Amino acid sequence: MTAILRHRLFWPVLALVLLLLSNLVFTPGFFTVELRQGHLYGSLIDILRLSSPLILVALGMTLVIATGGIDLSVGSVMAVSGALACLHISGQPDQGALSTVLTACALGVGLAILLGAWNGFLVAVVGLQPIIATLILMVAGRGLAQLITKGQIITVNSPAYRFIGAGYWLTFPFAVIIAAVVVALTVVLTRRTALGLLVEAVGGNPRASRLAGVGSRRLTWGVYAFTGLCAGIAGLMATANVSSADGNAVGNLIELNAILAVVIGGTSLAGGRFSIAGTVIGALLIQTLDTTIYTTGIPAETTQLFKALVVIVICLVQSPAFRSKVARLRRRPRPRLAAPVNAEAST
Amino acid sequence: MDRTQPILTMSGVGKRFPGVIALRDVDFRLFPGEVHALLGENGAGKSTLIKVLTGVYEIDEGSIELAGEPVLFRGPAQAQQAGVSTVYQEVNLCPNLSVAENISIGREPRRFGLIDFRRMRAHATKLLQSLGIDIDSGSPLAAHSIAVQQMVAIARAVDISAKVLILDEPTSSLDAGEVEQLFRLVRRLRDQGLAIVFVTHFLDQVYAIADRITVLRNGTLVGEYRTADLPQRDLVEKMIGQDLRTLKSLEEQRKPVLRELEAGEPLIAADQLGRSGAIAPFSLTIHKGEVVGLAGLLGSGRSELARLLFGADRADTGRLQIDGNPVTLRGPRTAMAQDVAYLSENRRADGLIDDLSVRENIILALQADRGWTRPVPRRRQDELVERYVKALHIRPADPEIPVRNLSGGNQQKVLLARWLITEPRLLILDEPTRGIDVGAKAEIQKLVVELADGGMAVLFISAELEEVLRLSHKIAVLRDRVVVAQLANTDDVDADRIMTVIASGAG
Numbered sequence: 060m061t062a063i064l065r066h067r068l069f070w071p072v073l074a075l076v077l078l079l080l081s082n083l084v085f086t087p088g089f090f091t092v093e094l095r096q097g098h099l100y101g102s103l104i105d106i107l108r109l110s111s112p113l114i115l116v117a118l119g120m121t122l123v124i125a126t127g128g129i130d131l132s133v134g135s136v137m138a139v140s141g142a143l144a145c146l147h148i149s150g151q152p153d154q155g156a157l158s159t160v161l162t163a164c165a166l167g168v169g170l171a172i173l174l175g176a177w178n179g180f181l182v183a184v185v186g187l188q189p190i191i192a193t194l195i196l197m198v199a200g201r202g203l204a205q206l207i208t209k210g211q212i213i214t215v216n217s218p219a220y221r222f223i224g225a226g227y228w229l230t231f232p233f234a235v236i237i238a239a240v241v242v243a244l245t246v247v248l249t250r251r252t253a254l255g256l257l258v259e260a261v262g263g264n265p266r267a268s269r270l271a272g273v274g275s276r277r278l279t280w281g282v283y284a285f286t287g288l289c290a291g292i293a294g295l296m297a298t299a300n301v302s303s304a305d306g307n308a309v310g311n312l313i314e315l316n317a318i319l320a321v322v323i324g325g326t327s328l329a330g331g332r333f334s335i336a337g338t339v340i341g342a343l344l345i346q347t348l349d350t351t352i353y354t355t356g357i358p359a360e361t362t363q364l365f366k367a368l369v370v371i372v373i374c375l376v377q378s379p380a381f382r383s384k385v386a387r388l389r390r391r392p393r394p395r396l397a398a399p400v401n402a403e404a405s406t
Numbered sequence: 407m408d409r410t411q412p413i414l415t416m417s418g419v420g421k422r423f424p425g426v427i428a429l430r431d432v433d434f435r436l437f438p439g440e441v442h443a444l445l446g447e448n449g450a451g452k453s454t455l456i457k458v459l460t461g462v463y464e465i466d467e468g469s470i471e472l473a474g475e476p477v478l479f480r481g482p483a484q485a486q487q488a489g490v491s492t493v494y495q496e497v498n499l500c501p502n503l504s505v506a507e508n509i510s511i512g513r514e515p516r517r518f519g520l521i522d523f524r525r526m527r528a529h530a531t532k533l534l535q536s537l538g539i540d541i542d543s544g545s546p547l548a549a550h551s552i553a554v555q556q557m558v559a560i561a562r563a564v565d566i567s568a569k570v571l572i573l574d575e576p577t578s579s580l581d582a583g584e585v586e587q588l589f590r591l592v593r594r595l596r597d598q599g600l601a602i603v604f605v606t607h608f609l610d611q612v613y614a615i616a617d618r619i620t621v622l623r624n625g626t627l628v629g630e631y632r633t634a635d636l637p638q639r640d641l642v643e644k645m646i647g648q649d650l651r652t653l654k655s656l657e658e659q660r661k662p663v664l665r666e667l668e669a670g671e672p673l674i675a676a677d678q679l680g681r682s683g684a685i686a687p688f689s690l691t692i693h694k695g696e697v698v699g700l701a702g703l704l705g706s707g708r709s710e711l712a713r714l715l716f717g718a719d720r721a722d723t724g725r726l727q728i729d730g731n732p733v734t735l736r737g738p739r740t741a742m743a744q745d746v747a748y749l750s751e752n753r754r755a756d757g758l759i760d761d762l763s764v765r766e767n768i769i770l771a772l773q774a775d776r777g778w779t780r781p782v783p784r785r786r787q788d789e790l791v792e793r794y795v796k797a798l799h800i801r802p803a804d805p806e807i808p809v810r811n812l813s814g815g816n817q818q819k820v821l822l823a824r825w826l827i828t829e830p831r832l833l834i835l836d837e838p839t840r841g842i843d844v845g846a847k848a849e850i851q852k853l854v855v856e857l858a859d860g861g862m863a864v865l866f867i868s869a870e871l872e873e874v875l876r877l878s879h880k881i882a883v884l885r886d887r888v889v890v891a892q893l894a895n896t897d898d899v900d901a902d903r904i905m906t907v908i909a910s911g912a913g
Contacts, residue, residue, distance in 0.1 A: 253777075256766055256773060259759070259761065259766075263760060264758065266755060267759055270716075270738055272738050272739050272742045272774035272775050
């Protein structure tokens with residue numbers, strides 16, 4: 060039992076389960092999952108589907124944070140990627156053609172990787188502070204997205220593109236499958252190779268890592284590029300879901316949710332040890348919270364405040380320092396006295 | 407006050423950290439009106455015992471009695487309220503405030519809700535006078551020497567009704583005169599009936615001031631002695647156990663003659679290698695199986711020289727040859743490709759990755775050298791780690807605990823293991839024995855001899871001349887960032903001779 064309690068994912072999982080259970084009060088059929096026309100339906104499936112972009116973005120953010128950095132530009136990169144993909148499709152005669160959609164995806168994701176690599180260049184080669192380096196693209200990226208869409212909202216009429224965000228495959232939402240595959244690949248990439256260890260070493264102590272021969276520059280560069288890739292895919296999902304690209308709205312403020320998901324998942328903002336499973340749980344938790352707020356009918360003007368309160372509670376419950384404080388408070392009425400000791404035996 | 411009854415009794419104290427037993431069944435008694443030295447090597451458990459006492463750590467086993475009453479403090483503040491005050495090596499006061507303000511911080515005398523500065527200063531002046539500290543209580547704390555600041559910290563502690571005063575390495579940054587100044591205050595407080603715990607590494611000071619001694623080793627109690635009954639030699643033996651013998655046997659070992667070693671082609675040859683602002687151009691050769699020692703004071707350029715040979719910094723003049731081939735070291739990775747390894751001077755900042763486990767720390771350099779795409783298979787990792795944990799006696803032997811839970815000496819061995827598994831041809835050891843206990847020190851020295859016997863070239867840097875003399879075949883002496891002399895370590899070379907070279911700058 061104590062082993063379970065001490066597991067570093069215990070508190071995030073507990074928070075997620077409690078939040079899910081609390082929905083039963085407002086939505087009796089919350090846990091019902093039905094199979095209709097070969098598709099899975101239900102609130103749980105919705106949460107999975109809606110959280111897919113956040114999971115992807117938070118995944119990249121996990122690695123960046125593990126190296127001791129941060130990436131504020133992910134939302135903007137999403138917007139750029141989605142805008143470029145939609146622009147390409149909207150210019151084609153047959154918007155639904157598979158080749159068109161594939162090219163669009165490649166363009167969007169490719170540009171996203173380039174933008175990520177730019178961040179990596181600023182951080183790893185130029186030596187800018189990560190928060191400043193990525194702040195540049197956070198602002199400039201929105202401009203770039205606006206430029207691509209010419210300030211309009213590009214709408215596309217392509218069932219194949221829409222499939223990425225809203226389609227079903229093998230009874231599951233396609234977006235969920237994409238997110239799951241990327242997460243699985245990342246786990247294999249970091250834990251089956253030495254990448255995870257080296258990333259944690261660089262984040263834990265960059266100077267010592269350099270002296271131990273870790274090529275931290277290339278590693279850091281690569282990690283930012285990977286975050287670009289994740290944000291790029293997330294951008295496709297977000298725009299595909301609504302079949303349109305809005306340079307201002309896509310991925311707006313998602314960087315903060317992503318950072319929150321990483322932190323809830325137990326990865327320290329100071330860098331070092333990271334947990335991908337924790338991040339996924341963190342992202343699910345945030346989406347569940349959004350869904351819960353929506354279904355409970357809390358007045359729209361107070362949702363942000365309510366969300367903030369819940370997040371504070373979750374973070375407090377997770378904090379070992381806070382928990383031990385509470386435990387101490389509870390113990391106060393009966394101060395622990397000496398256990399009987401045999402003085403002779405100890406000499 | 408009854409001086410025959412202990413004011414403080416700790417019995418059967420145990421404290422565990424994940425993977426480490428820091429204290430096991432330790433008893434500690436403290437009487438009023440005594441100075442009690444708490445002694446032990448690094449990792450013996452001195453600091454842990456004090457932290458358990460003052461409530462920084464929770465106690466796992468055992469009990470604490472203060473003046474006959476069982477107590478359990480939840481933090482240093484509470485301990486201080488109850489009369490147990492600690493003064494640390496680094497003064498925990500506010501340098502920019504006045505002496506008087508520092509003394510009454512947090513419990514200032516008030517008048518109509520405002521601080522009554524006049525009363526505060528009067529109180530401080532009286533207190534300082536009573537303790538024989540002759541300074542102006544209105545002057546800023548920063549205006550005084552560390553010794554005086556420490557005395558102010560003690561005055562503050564005494565003012566908060568201290569029964570027990572703990573001095574945790576108070577003298578480590580003081581000079582001899584300041585130490586005597588501090589000791590005068592300590593004796594005065596002792597005569598007033600205060601019980602004083604004195605933690606230090608300086609044995610001479612123990613004999614100068616302590617009435618009794620408690621010795622800890624590996625988290626257990628070795629014994630409690632009266633200083634007068636325990637000769638210094640016996641004390642050292644009690645602190646380090648049987649390890650003195652290892653050092654002795656080392657001295658009897660015969661070193662290969664330098665001529666034989668230097669007959670062949672050098673493994674590494676620096677020719678007027680230098681870096682402006684770090685180290686003046688120097689020439690140095692190191693052969694297979696040779697131990698070259700670097701002697702010199704702190705800041706004389708020892709580490710800077712080593713860093714050039716490892717590519718940690720880039721040389722801006724001169725040439726470097728390895729195996730007779732010219733090489734340019736662009737960074738640690740190029741040096742590692744030539745089988746050069748560098749154990750850095752600063753364990754915490756430049757060596758350990760605190761978060762990672764012992765295993766991961768050991769494997770890191772080898773893994774970095776192979777690149778991320780070729781992970782060292784887990785079974786091979788376990789094999790290597792197990793072998794070196796055993797060979798270097800790394801304690802605790804569990805490789806999966808975070809490296810930060812190990813004591814200084816064991817952390818150093820972890821770093822040594824990190825480099826040894828890369829099977830280097832040149833091993834640069836920068837202060838490998840600093841701040842670790844005598845036992846680990848002896849083991850590391852023995853290892854250096856064995857490695858050199860096995861054909862490894864070693865560059866050995868240490869501030870302790872004895873150590874350099876014991877291990878090196880050849881000694882390069884540095885002074886003010888210049889290599890001023892290179893001496894074959896023959897019988898006529900001793901510490902005096904090297905100190906003369908350092909002092910005069912000529913061989």
